[in-house]
Amino acid sequence: MTKEEAARLAEETGFSHWGFFKAEGLRFLPEVRDMCSANRCNRYEKCWSCPPGCGTLEESKEKAAKYSWGILLQTTAELEDDYDGETMMEADELQKQRLEAFCTKIAGKEDMLPMGSGSCTICKTCTYPDAPCRFPERMITSMEAYGLVVSDVCQLADTPYYYGPLTITYSSCVLFK
C-alpha cells in the first residue's frame, strides 16, 4: 500500500479528512490508560476492545512497533447546536462504518493495524469476560485504548483535531509496514 493508494481509498470510503504520519512518532502513554481505568465512559472491563481486555500498554506498543507509517482518518459533522447529540452519535457510527469499510477493502492484501474511535459496538452486549470475542477479525481497539492522545496523532499527521464551532470530528488511524 502506498500513501497515494491509501488516500484514494480514504476518499472512496467517504472520510472527511486524512493525513499521514511516521509510526515512530507515536507515544503510548500510561496516563491515557489511566483515563480508561477511571471508567468515565463506562467501558472499562466491559469489552474486549477496551482495557484490560485489549491487552497491556506494553503489548499494544509491541503490536504497533512493526509498522512504519500510518494514515489518520476523520469524519467531521456539522452540529445544529452544542447539544446536538443525535448528529454526534450518527457521526461516531459513520466513522466506525467507514473504518470497517476501509479495512475490509484491503483485508488479506495488506498487513495493517487499525486503531478506532471509542469502544467496539458491533454486538449489543459484549461477551467480555465470559466468552471469546464473537468477531475478533472485525473488532477494533481505539486509539485511546492503545494509549495514544488523539490530538497528538493529529498533530503528527499535520491534520486538525478540531474544525471549529458547531463541528464534531472523530479520528481513527491505520498503520502500515
Ligand code: SF4
Ligand atoms: S465484536 Fe462483540 S464480542 Fe467482540 S469486542 Fe466487539 S462487542 Fe465485544
